[in-house]
Amino acid sequence: MKFVRRNAVWIANPLILAVFFLIWHYYIVIFDVSKFILPSPVAVFGGLWELLTDPGTFRHASITVYEALAGFAIASVTGILTGAVLGKVPWLERTLNTYIVAAQVVPKIALIPLFILWFGFGPESKIVIAAVLAFFPIFTNTLFGIKSVDLGHRDVMTSLNASRTQTFWTLEFPSSLPAILTGMEVGIVLATIGAVVGEYLGGNVGLGHLAVATLNAYEVDSLFAVIALLTFLGFVMYLAVIGARRVIVPWHESVMVEKRPPAA
Amino acid sequence: MNSQIDVAEGAAATRPTEIEFSGIEKRFETAEGTVHALQDINLSFARGEFIVLLGPSGCGKTTLLRIAAGLLRPSNGRVLIGGRDLWQNDQRDNKAVQELGVVFQEANLMPWYNIEQNIALPLKLRGASKQDRLQRAHELCKLVGISGFERRWPRELSGGMRQRAAIARALSYDPEILLMDEPFGALDAMTRDQMNIEIQRIWMQSERTVLFVTHSISEAVFLADRIILLSPRPGRVHSITDVSFERPRDMRLQTTLEFQSIVRDLREELEEMG
Ligand SMILES: Nc1ncnc2c1ncn2[C@@H]1O[C@H](COP(=O)(O)OP(=O)(O)OP(=O)(O)O)[C@@H](O)[C@H]1O
Numbered sequence: 204m205k206f207v208r209r210n211a212v213w214i215a216n217p218l219i220l221a222v223f224f225l226i227w228h229y230y231i232v233i234f235d236v237s238k239f240i241l242p243s244p245v246a247v248f249g250g251l252w253e254l255l256t257d258p259g260t261f262r263h264a265s266i267t268v269y270e271a272l273a274g275f276a277i278a279s280v281t282g283i284l285t286g287a288v289l290g291k292v293p294w295l296e297r298t299l300n301t302y303i304v305a306a307q308v309v310p311k312i313a314l315i316p317l318f319i320l321w322f323g324f325g326p327e328s329k330i331v332i333a334a335v336l337a338f339f340p341i342f343t344n345t346l347f348g349i350k351s352v353d354l355g356h357r358d359v360m361t362s363l364n365a366s367r368t369q370t371f372w373t374l375e376f377p378s379s380l381p382a383i384l385t386g387m388e389v390g391i392v393l394a395t396i397g398a399v400v401g402e403y404l405g406g407n408v409g410l411g412h413l414a415v416a417t418l419n420a421y422e423v424d425s426l427f428a429v430i431a432l433l434t435f436l437g438f439v440m441y442l443a444v445i446g447a448r449r450v451i452v453p454w455h456e457s458v459m460v461e462k463r464p465p466a467a
Numbered sequence: 468m469n470s471q472i473d474v475a476e477g478a479a480a481t482r483p484t485e486i487e488f489s490g491i492e493k494r495f496e497t498a499e500g501t502v503h504a505l506q507d508i509n510l511s512f513a514r515g516e517f518i519v520l521l522g523p524s525g526c527g528k529t530t531l532l533r534i535a536a537g538l539l540r541p542s543n544g545r546v547l548i549g550g551r552d553l554w555q556n557d558q559r560d561n562k563a564v565q566e567l568g569v570v571f572q573e574a575n576l577m578p579w580y581n582i583e584q585n586i587a588l589p590l591k592l593r594g595a596s597k598q599d600r601l602q603r604a605h606e607l608c609k610l611v612g613i614s615g616f617e618r619r620w621p622r623e624l625s626g627g628m629r630q631r632a633a634i635a636r637a638l639s640y641d642p643e644i645l646l647m648d649e650p651f652g653a654l655d656a657m658t659r660d661q662m663n664i665e666i667q668r669i670w671m672q673s674e675r676t677v678l679f680v681t682h683s684i685s686e687a688v689f690l691a692d693r694i695i696l697l698s699p700r701p702g703r704v705h706s707i708t709d710v711s712f713e714r715p716r717d718m719r720l721q722t723t724l725e726f727q728s729i730v731r732d733l734r735e736e737l738e739e740m741g
């Protein structure tokens with residue numbers, strides 16, 4: 204039993220996947236589903252093999268990753284900066300609050316054609332889209348982090364006569380890091396979505412474009428392969444951000460808890 | 468170690484005044500109206516005195532201590548620290564604040580700094596070199612009895628050890644005055660006794676003035692040169708009790724009749740307040 208519990212992840216996950224593929228396969232066989240609607244897992248694996256061995260794929264994938272990462276980087280810098288400034292200057296936040304809420308509520312996906320109109324069919328428009336989507340979670344989490352600094356810690360800094368700059372770098376910023384990282388975890392996912400949707404709608408490179416192209420050619424198994432590759436790449440980027448937590452906030456509960464021995 | 472600190476009333480009177488409250492009044496404006504927290508507080512403490520503020524919950528002890536620390540502005544009256552007005556033209560006097568070390572009820576250590584970084588934080592803010600900071604943090608860990616834990620995260624320490632680190636942080640820049648708000652309130656009785664002995668030892672090694680808030684009568688009598696008893700609503704000075712047991716005091720003192728009679732008198736006074 205102990206062995207099972209300790210290795211649960213390594214035993215359960217392959218099992219879940221195997222069951223998933225089996226159900227998928229037999230669903231198609233039993234209900235005789237057209238391969239243009241849902242290809243069998245075997246066909247998808249074939250499509251994936253083709254995709255991965257095609258030298259063009261690397262270019263498409265790297266462009267999508269580049270757009271997502273560039274957008275994410277821009278969103279991180281601007282989101283943290285604006286969040287920090289508004290968190291430190293309450294009157295500015297009160298003044299701008301209405302506009303911020305409005306900008307958040309706007310369905311930004313609907314604006315994507317507009318961005319393509321403004322920034323063209325190249326990677327720039329996708330970077331902008333990725334950045335706009337990723338900006339808000341990073342910004343709001345930074346603002347929230349700065350505003351929820353512990354009052355006891357603030358008292359310490361006041362009693363030590365710390366300047367505003369000192370208070371920011373020794374208290375407000377580190378104390379907000381866990382929240383900022385949470386925003387970035389959401390942000391990297393949204394940046395990837397932004398880049399891919401941008402490619403759906405305009406341009407002729409990137410995995411998003413490849414997905415549309417395979418669909419137009421009725422190569423549904425290739426479409427599934429592209430989706431699988433996208434999922435994998437998104438997963439890797441997401442895990443990288445999650446992993447950064449261990450390095451950046453090793454002191455935080457979210458990291459410390461994992462290091463503890465399990466309760467009996 | 469200097470065991471000859473003279474706490475007789477006469478000697479205390481000749482020493483220079485370190486903290487002075489004159490005509491202090493504090494009102495809090497809240498949604499439900501004005502809370503009159505402190506009224507007409509006039510007190511002065513000599514350098515090197517160990518002063519304990521005692522009183523029932525809500526009588527304004529924390530408020531008075533925060534006023535002394537410059538964390539709150541009195542509605543009326545003046546606070547003098549080493550002869551300097553703490554508030555001048557709406558500004559806190561930085562020179563006066565530099566002489567104050569504050570220890571709160573919670574240790575309030577920064578979770579993102581390890582113990583030595585926490586202890587050395589005030590020195591960092593003052594621009595001391597890294598080497599000096601670490602050196603000082605190391606000495607202080609030894610002084611407060613947490614050597615060997617310099618590189619640990621605060622959450623890896625027990626409550627008592629964290630409070631020791633908070634005391635070390637307040638001592639790091641050698642302030643003339645220590646302000647402590649129920650620093651051991653969250654500790655169990657045994658650790659608390661031990662911490663009281665240690666705080667007495669640390670205090671006796673220097674000429675520091677201590678203003679210490681508690682609502683434990685026996686802690687007050689054990690530590691204090693003078694006990695300021697506050698009565699609530701609004702907080703006022705009810706009585707001042709001199710405690711002149713020899714130092715260093717140890718826990719056996721608590722079993723003596725003199726100790727118990729002071730405790731009993733204070734308890735009666737507290738009970739009369741209701
Ligand atoms: N920021 C505030 N706003 C409004 N009222 C306050 C504030 N701080 C304190 N008070 C009020 O002032 C009075 C004194 O509070 P204070 O915290 O100084 O009491 P205390 O003696 O430290 O009590 P305890 O022993 O429970 O810590 C209380 O009635 C409290 O409600």
Ligand SMILES: [Mg+2]
Binds near residue numbers: 528529530
């Ligand atoms: Mg209090």
